[in-house]
Amino acid sequence: MPDSGMSRRYAIGLLVMMLVIGSSMATADHGEFIYPDSVRETTVPLLIRTGEWPDEFEATGEQGQGIRPEREPLAAFPEISQSDSDWVLIDTDTFFVRLPVDEACAIRFDCPGESLEILLPADQLTALARQAVEYAPDWLALELEDAFARMNSGSQDVYAGIILGVVDPIVDEIAFVVAHTATQILQSVNFKAQILTENAEDVYAHDPLIDYADIVDYGSAAAGGNYYSTVLYRTAETGDTLEIELPRERYYWDIVHIKITDEFPTYINPATGAATDPPVGRFWREFLFTHADSGYPALMDELAGCLTLWEGQVDNLANGAVGIMSQWILDVMDFGSGAERPIQPVRIYRKHLGRCGEHGDITAAAARSALIATNSPLAMASDHVWNEFWDQRWVHWEPVNVYVDSPWHYEGWGKVFLGIFNWQGDDGIWTVTERYTPHCTLTVAVTDSFGYPVDGAQVTIARKSTSIIYYESTWGSTDRDGLCRFTLGDETSVYARIDSDLGTVPPGPLYKLAVDSSAADSHYTWVKSLQNHRPRVLAQPASLPGEPTDSYQLRLSWEAVGEFCYGDNRLNNNTFSDHMDGGAVEFFVCDEPNYAAYASSDSFLAYNIMEDADSLELTFTFPTHDGWYAVLSNEEHVVNSQLVRGRADLYARPSAHVASGRSPGTVGLDRTRPNPFTSETWIRYSVGKATPVDLAIYDVTGRRVTTLVSGEVPGGDHRVCWSGLDAAGRDVAPGIYVLRIETPERRLSHKVVLIR
DSSP states (O other), X not given: OOOOSOOTGGGGGEEEOOOBOOSSGGGOBOOOOOOOTTOOOOSSOOOOOOOBOOGGGOOOTTTTXXXXXXXXXXOSOOOOOOOGGGOEEEEEEEEEEEXXXXXXXXXXXXXXXXXXXXXXXXXOSOHHHHHHHHHSOGGGHHHHHHXXXXXXXXXXXXXXXXXXXXXXXXXXXXXXXXXXXXXXXXTOTTOOTHHHHHHHHHHHHHGGXXXXXXXXXXXXTTTOSSOEEEEEEEEOTTSSOEEEEOOHHHHIIIIIOSOOSSSOOSOBOTTTOOBOOTTTSBOHHHHHHHOOOTTSOOHHHHHTTOOOSOOOOTTOSOBHHHHHHHHHHHHHOEEOOOSOOOOSHHHHHHHTEEOHHHHHHHHHHHHHHTTOOEEOOEEGGGTEEOEEEESSSEEEEEGGGTEESXXXXXXXXXXXXXXXXXXXXXXXXXXXXXXXXXXXXXXXXXXXXXSOBXXXXXXXXXXXOSSSEEEEEEEEEOOTTSEEEEEEESSSOEEEEEEETTEEESSSSOBEEEESSOOTTOEEEEEEEOSSOOOOOOEEEOOOOSSOOOSEEEEEEEEEEEEEEEEEOTTTOOEEEEEEEOOOXXXXXXXXXXXXXXXTTOOEEEEEEEEEEOEEEEEEEOSSSSOEEEEEEOOSOSSOEEEEEXXXXXXXXXXXXXXXXXXXXXXXXXXXXXXXXXXOEEEEEEESSSEEEEEEEEETTSOEEEEEEEEEEOSEEEEEEEOSBOTTSOBOOSEEEEEEEEXXXXXXXXXXXXXX
């Protein structure tokens, strides 16, 4: 049954406005809105776009006409040829830092102290949030830290407390949802935080009631590290029954997450659709799986005894759990609009009525409640919604039409797809157009007025219906290279716009033609410059001093290993975060007076200036005996955060080093195990030779809690235990503590977390 009516929530993507363009753009008459009769009431603001920017009004003047300032980076500071035996290692440190936009970190050389110091941005996390990051799986730590950093301190402590307050096996499930839910939702007064725990508990409660899938846990929160969970399901897609392990990311995104598409995740009164506290209010996971209205079957009963996810049958109800689920949807839902077009799965079930939008929502929610990884592709500009489930690939699924694994039906309906996307629980989206129609690709490149790439610019793709009507189809945000990529349909014209803090293209609420008529298997590039330029670090190349010293040398290696790209969902304005590989930062080396000028946002002199750099291996001999700084900066990006890791080694000439009265040696401090710990943790450290060692525990205020080692220690590997006691033998409070080892040559530290 092709869906000939407007799919209920996606009608808000229909952007309708009359635009009369007179001889002066300043006197444009915008007319009034025209809404289709079938558009339901919605609390989501309409997206207003008013037409295409005509070519004759192409922006002129300074936009895109700036001259990119050339700032020739110098090669590494000139070195006197010396062998490694001419230098002695006297200090070393490693770092891994998340740099939000407009932040920097520095490696400081203290000449009198013959030491290096890593200067990091102020920690944006509360002490409790930092504990929760340590408690969460290692693979999730960066995303959770990023999420906490975008919350206020009160919200950080609320959600950190929930994570720290639960135990195996649901720690990772809760931590993932906190890390990947829009902060606008988590910080809303209408969000009920207990849903996080109840949702994770219900995932495990449903597991023993399902025969075609089993949750498997790898590792545990108690042991720490890279623990995670997923589902082992049984499938007969190829005829033989096979056991397949669901990819980790599919388990968390498409089974565990509390949010399906654009609904607000909360408890819903089935009778009214209003947000209502329990017990009247119900959450979809438990409600759809266990509850049955009078005269309707319960999903858990229908699935009892089913041994396979699906049988590989195309467009067939005799098809394992997928077939049973399809029949259940047909049993509990009628097809039609009605006066109410609900978004919430709980209310959709009670109404037992809906078009493709309601069917897509309830299918996704019910399937996830039954441990089937499911998503809801949205062809917003073509007015249709359906589902996909995962079995070694995404498999097309639309129960209302008894479609399974037959994605080309819609071409037969006469649908012309521009963009089709799946929706993540954090309100991010990604295009899946290639699974349903012949397709092309489009790369949008965004630069500032000087030609530098612009990150975090929002790119919106639309289809033109008439001269005054446009349908938004999909969207995305640019990465560090100013690029945003789309997979789009063929045989259609593509219109686009760019929104950024640096300007818009085209100006005003308009669209511009990006691809005249798309052809399958083609690639298109649309390059546009914005009106303004991005921020700049005002570094200027320094000249070599007349008589440089040759006493101390920095050997620095760093790499920008990732970035967090941020964007806003066009339908609800919630902000999502996409963790991507690779990154780019600015880099320079300067002395203390010039560092002070840099910190004051003044122009300054520096060496080894690099822009949009992804890595560096540097040997730099300090030309004076002053303080020096090697700086990694994220101050020239507009939106995105950067992740940088590196190692800094300080070397000295033997003559300079011996004169200072120091002697070289090596000191190592391994990670403690376990960490976090409940009763005791073992600390391993090593020294290269006999040397005085001070090994102590400090609290986060810097107060010494207890001393574990004090005095001469022979060279070699050593191990010592801390049982969570202070110097007086009393239990210390749960929390974060700093383990620090000091020798005459070096000081190292790392954090340990005590939980009770």
